[in-house]
Amino acid sequence: MSVAAKFREAGRKIICVGRNYGAHAAELGNPVPEKPILFFKPTSSYLSEGSPIQIPKGCSSLHHEVELGIIIERTGKNISESSALDHVGGYILALDMTARDFQDEAKKKGQPWAMAKGFDTSCPVSGFIPREKVQDPQNVNLWCKVNGQTKQDGNTKDMIFSIPNLISYISQYFTLEAGDVILTGTPSGVSATKPGDTIQCGLADVVSMQFDVKQG
């Protein structure tokens, strides 16, 4: 099976990186991390265009976070930074939808972010983007609009930890397998959405996608 079809399979990992852009860490009042901050989403959180993002029950602050996703094609453990990009099969555009109020509560209590980050529909994604369509993944524009108004307008060159650095670091702890996805963090401009909103986002002129928001 091609890696393009494999990444949505149950059993694949969605490894997410947090606070990987200084301006986003600052807008939420967080320090810049010294090492990558990692968390997971389940594959049941994937959502394709045509279906709505559903605000989870009890959430009153659902934030959009537009992110570049890396699709792993070649399995590896302890991958060196110099060979990291050889493990990449392609990319996706993703929204790391975040129940910010759940996350704030979890942070206060020292609890995990699973409910805030992993609920059904929390990972809207584009189709698979072949490697050759993104000439320089470390210098590509990421944008997000809500109801036509620009909220996020960033560039992957502003990542704190680069893509090779992330792949190498993550693979020291988790074997990276074909079909696994790494969401590389969001630039600044995250904001709360409400039922009836439409979120549009894009990766330069390579791909764009649109999702309606409704109450779950």
Ligand SMILES: O=C(O)/C=C/C(=O)CC(=O)C(=O)O
């Ligand atoms: O620490 C916080 O308050 C929030 C962190 C995030 O939600 C991290 C991300 O998912 C990200 O930076 O993309």
Ligand SMILES: [Mg+2]
């Ligand atoms: Mg995120």
